[in-house]
Each structure stands twice: as structure tokens, then as C-alpha cells.
Amino acid sequence: MTDELDAAQRRVEQVLLGGDRLYTRQEASDKAGVxxxxxxxxxxxxxxxxxxxxAVVFTDADVEALRTTDELMSAGILEPELTIATARMLGQHLSRLAEWQVDILRDVLIANPELAADERQxxxxxxxxVPALERIQNHAWRRHLTAYAGRALATSGEELVSRNEVVGFADMxxxxxxTRRSNEAQLVSVVDKFDSLTxxxxxDNRGRIVKMLGDEVMFVADSPAQGAEIALTMLERAEADPDLPLLRAGLAYGYVVNRFGDVYGSVVNIAARLTSVARxxxxxxxxxxxxxxAxxxxxxxxxRRPVSVRGFSRLRLAVLRRSDEEVPSIPLVPDTPRRKRR
Structure with missing residues (x-):
């Protein structure tokens, strides 16, 4: 049985890597001319x-990828510093995607043990x-690329990097x-529902999720109305779902810097602090x-009256509601310790 599993693992690896492991580090770089x-x-x-x-670990696909990257740098399309930063961003995001996909594959093999036992099957x-996943990922990438390109190319060069945006956080x-009183299945179910809802x-409201942090989502929107609608709708749908905890949210608007899919600036910190004091x-x-x-x-x-939170001595804030909703008197909660922000 061990031999069968080893053979199956080698076969899967060959398919995923696009060929056999043929080269050491030096041989791969020499062959690529890098x-x-x-x-x-x-x-x-x-x-x-x-x-x-x-160690012989690199394939012909590794060599081709290395050669292509070097050609982009040589043509001046990618600066060396930008290339490294881009590679780091891709590595971080794709490693998470790969982990999730392998978890799905593992569940399939557990449910179908005869599949894992047959190398050819x-x-x-x-x-x-693998080709089906590649097509889906490529399609999603092109759709997102089209959406962002249409928006970005209509603005000036400076605004491609920084502009006014709504930054929001919402957490459970x-x-x-x-988590202390739930088993793994319950925890996974709630997190999946939260991810799907957000x-x-x-x-639906033309925003963008910047990152998911377990019980929290960080998002951005181009306009105040879009940001407001995202936050209010999230809270309303969570409240209507008996399987989800209530949510709370914080929104801030202003000048942010966009870099490799993330956003930076005091607006981000303000939105996080507002979430921490929301009921x-x-x-x-x-x-x-x-x-x-308004x-x-x-x-x-x-x-509301200004509050003192970490990094801001008198933070001015307000409660957002829909116009047809009653506005009760809601006291603020003290600023509670949260994960470290920028």
C-alpha cells in the first residue's frame, strides 16, 4: 500500500509541476540564462x-517561468524592485489558494479511497x-483585471496609486x-457563511475585499454611498441569519495609498478604531x-461625542443608519484591544 501511495504521489506531482524534476538551482538558472x-x-x-x-527539484516549467520574468525585466516592463514585490504578493496569495484547493482534494480522496489507491485513476x-482550475482562475483574474483597468485607466497616473476611498471593517x-464553545465543524460553518455573505x-455594491482575517473583513469602496450600503447590508443580513453572530462595522473616508492589493494610511487606522468602539x-x-x-x-x-482611542486622542465619529430606521440612544463601548494595525 505504501508503494502505491508513493507512486500516486509522484504521479500527482508530475502533473502539477508540468513535468519531472530535472535541475538543481544552478542548472535551472543557467538554463534560463538568469x-x-x-x-x-x-x-x-x-x-x-x-x-x-x-537537490534536483526544478522542472522545465520553472526554467521557462524564470526566463519569462527575466525578459520582462530586461525589456523595462518590470523594475527589479517591483518584480520582487510582485513575486512576494503572488506567492502570499497563491499559497493560500493552493492550501484551500488541496484541502478540497484531500476531502475528495477521503470520501473516495479507491481513487487514491489507483495510481492511473x-x-x-x-x-x-488542474486544467479546469486553471481556466476558472484565469477567467476570474481577467474579469477582475478588466474591472480595475477600466476604472484606473480613466484617471491620472497619480490616482492609480492613491485616491480618496471608503475603507471599512466589519467583524463578528x-x-x-x-470559538471556545464550538466544535470544528460549527466554526468552519460560521466562517464560511461569513465569508460568503461579505x-x-x-x-453587489462594486466594492473590493482587501483581506479576510478570520472573524473580520476589510473592504474598500470608491464612493461614500457604496461604502455605506456595503456596511449596512452586511449587518442586516447577518442579523437575519440565526446561524451568524451580530456584526459591527467601522467606516472612514479619505486619502489612501494602494499597493499590491492592500491599502495604507491613517484612514485605515481610523476605520479599525471605529469598529472597535461600535456596538x-x-x-x-x-x-x-x-x-x-449627510x-x-x-x-x-x-x-457622537469624540472618543479617545489608540493613536487618536479625540476621534470624531457618527452613527450611520438608514433614513427610515429609528435611531435609539446608543452608548459607545470603550476601545477594546484588537489585533495590531498599521
């Missing part, structure tokens, strides 16, 4: 494990699965307590965002 130091920098940025000099299955209230609401089921917004929303019919903002 200095070894540059190749090693790229491999480290991509998150590949460091291997001994004599498993090989055929992987050969069908009492999630730490929930992804759908953000997409369950409420949305707190910065005074700047409140001013933008004249929009669907929403009502009510200013």
Missing part, C-alpha cells in the same frame, strides 16, 4: 522553500482537475467566545464620511 542570485531572490519572494545546492483525475461580535455584499449591529463612521453622507436621502448620520 544569474543565480536573481533567481534565488525571486524564488524566496514567491515563498518557495530553500533547497540544498545539489488518480492521475487521470488530476489531469482533468463575540467570535472569541463562540463577498456577495461587497461584489453590536451598528455602523460607526468618521466625521468626514458623515459629512459626505445629504444622501437613504441614510441618516448622528454625530
Amino acid at each position: 544569474p543565480l542570485t536573481r533567481a534565488e531572490s525571486l524564488w524566496r519572494a514567491l515563498g518557495f522553500a530553500t533547497v540544498p545546492n545539489e 488518480l492521475g487521470r483525475f488530476i489531469e482533468r482537475l 461580535v463575540g467570535f472569541t467566545t463562540f 463577498a456577495g455584499v461587497v461584489a 453590536p449591529g451598528t455602523v460607526m463612521v468618521s466625521r468626514e464620511l458623515a459629512d459626505e453622507l 445629504n444622501l436621502g437613504p441614510y441618516t448620520v448622528r454625530n
Whole structure:
């Protein structure tokens, strides 16, 4: 049985890597015509494990990828520093995607043990699965690329990097307590529901999810109205779902810097702090965002007294609600310790 599993693993690896392992680090870099130091920098940025000099681990596909990257640099399309940063970003995001996909594959093999026991059958299955995943991923990438290109290319060069945006956070209230009294299946179910809810609401309102942090989502939107609608709809749908905890949210509006899919600046910190003082089921917004929303019919903002939170001695804020919703008197909660922000 061990021999069968080893053979199946080798077959799967060959399919996934696009060929056999043929080259050491030096041989791969020589064949690609790329200095070894540059190749090693790229491999480290991509998150590949460091291997001994004599280890034969690289394939013809590795050589071709290295050669293509070097050609882009030589043509001036990618600066060396930008290349490393891009590789690091790709490595971080794709490693998470790969982990999730392998978890799915493992579940399939557990449910179908006869598939794992038959090397040829498993090989055929992987050969069908991998191209299908590639097509889906490529399609999703092109769709997102089209959406962002249409928006970005219509602005000036400076605005491609930095512009005014709404930054928002929403998190599940009492999630730490929930994890202590829940089993793994319950925890996975709640996190999956939260991910699905937030992804759908953000997409429906033309926003973008920056990152998911377990019990919390960080998102951005181009306009105040879009940001407000995302936050309010998230909270409403969570409240209507008996299997989800209540959510709370914080929104801030202003100048942010975009870099490799992430956003930076004081607006990010303000949105995080607002989330930390929001009551369950409420949305707190910065005074700047409140001013933008004040004249929009669907929403009502009510200013609250300034609060002192980490990094801001007197943070001005307001409660955001829909215009047809009653606005009760809601006290603020103290600023609670949260994960470290920028």
C-alpha cells in the first residue's frame, strides 16, 4: 500500500509541476540564462522553500517561468524592485489558494479511497482537475483585471496609486467566545457563511475585499454611498441569519495609498478604531464620511461625542443608519484591544 501511495504521489506531482524534476538551482538558472542570485531572490519572494545546492527539484516549467520574468525585466516592463514585490504578493496569495484547493482534494480522496489507491485513476483525475482550475482562475483574474483597468485607466497616473476611498471593517461580535464553545465543524460553518455573505455584499455594491482575517473583513469602496450600503447590508443580513453572530462595522473616508492589493494610511487606522468602539449591529463612521453622507436621502448620520482611542486622542465619529430606521440612544463601548494595525 505504501508503494502505491508513493507512486500516486509522484504521479500527482508530475502533473502539477508540468513535468519531472530535472535541475538543481544552478542548472535551472543557467538554463534560463538568469544569474543565480536573481533567481534565488525571486524564488524566496514567491515563498518557495530553500533547497540544498545539489537537490534536483526544478522542472522545465520553472526554467521557462524564470526566463519569462527575466525578459520582462530586461525589456523595462518590470523594475527589479517591483518584480520582487510582485513575486512576494503572488506567492502570499497563491499559497493560500493552493492550501484551500488541496484541502478540497484531500476531502475528495477521503470520501473516495479507491481513487487514491489507483495510481492511473488518480492521475487521470488530476489531469482533468488542474486544467479546469486553471481556466476558472484565469477567467476570474481577467474579469477582475478588466474591472480595475477600466476604472484606473480613466484617471491620472497619480490616482492609480492613491485616491480618496471608503475603507471599512466589519467583524463578528463575540467570535472569541463562540470559538471556545464550538466544535470544528460549527466554526468552519460560521466562517464560511461569513465569508460568503461579505463577498456577495461587497461584489453587489462594486466594492473590493482587501483581506479576510478570520472573524473580520476589510473592504474598500470608491464612493461614500457604496461604502455605506456595503456596511449596512452586511449587518442586516447577518442579523437575519440565526446561524451568524451580530456584526459591527467601522467606516472612514479619505486619502489612501494602494499597493499590491492592500491599502495604507491613517484612514485605515481610523476605520479599525471605529469598529472597535461600535456596538453590536451598528455602523460607526468618521466625521468626514458623515459629512459626505449627510445629504444622501437613504441614510441618516448622528454625530457622537469624540472618543479617545489608540493613536487618536479625540476621534470624531457618527452613527450611520438608514433614513427610515429609528435611531435609539446608543452608548459607545470603550476601545477594546484588537489585533495590531498599521
